[in-house]
Amino acid sequence: MRTIKLIPGLPTKRLVKTIRYHHRHGEASRRALAFYLLDMQERGEHKSVRCSSTVQFAVDALELDPREARDLLRVARALQDLPEIDRAFAQGQIGWSKLREMTRVTTAQTEGEWLSFAKR
Numbered sequence: 001m002r003t004i005k006l007i008p009g010l011p012t013k014r015l016v017k018t019i020r021y022h023h024r025h026g027e028a029s030r031r032a033l034a035f036y037l038l039d040m041q042e043r044g045e046h047k048s049v050r051c052s053s054t055v056q057f058a059v060d061a062l063e064l065d066p067r068e069a070r071d072l073l074r075v076a077r078a079l080q081d082l083p084e085i086d087r088a089f090a091q092g093q094i095g096w097s098k099l100r101e102m103t104r105v106t107t108a109q110t111e112g113e114w115l116s117f118a119k120r
Contacts, residue, residue, distance in 0.1 A: 012048040038076035078103035
């Protein structure tokens with residue numbers, strides 16, 4: 001299994017290239033795509049590529065549905081506070097669909113319970 005490195009603060013050109021790469025590489029790359037889109041949003045890098053928002057960048061450059069782009073940003077934001085769930089996904093213990101849905105309801109206080117439930 002290949003480890004995906006998540007590197008915040010990439011220069012704009014490398015950030016865009018990395019986002020495009022992970023957009024093309026399936027479920028395992030969804031996590032990285034979410035991470036880099038959030039990094040783009042938090043640093044305002046969408047402006048560097050002449051987009052009014054990160055969602056617009058995802059729609060225009062990646063042909064993502066706006067709802068999917070917003071969902072990726074939501075998941076990435078939630079995972080900042082859910083390291084056990086993030087690790088379980090990285091280790092292949094849970095799939096993207098479970099991870100995505102768990103981030104809708106899980107808090108740092110309930111993370112262990114939801115993770116146990118998802119693994120069953």
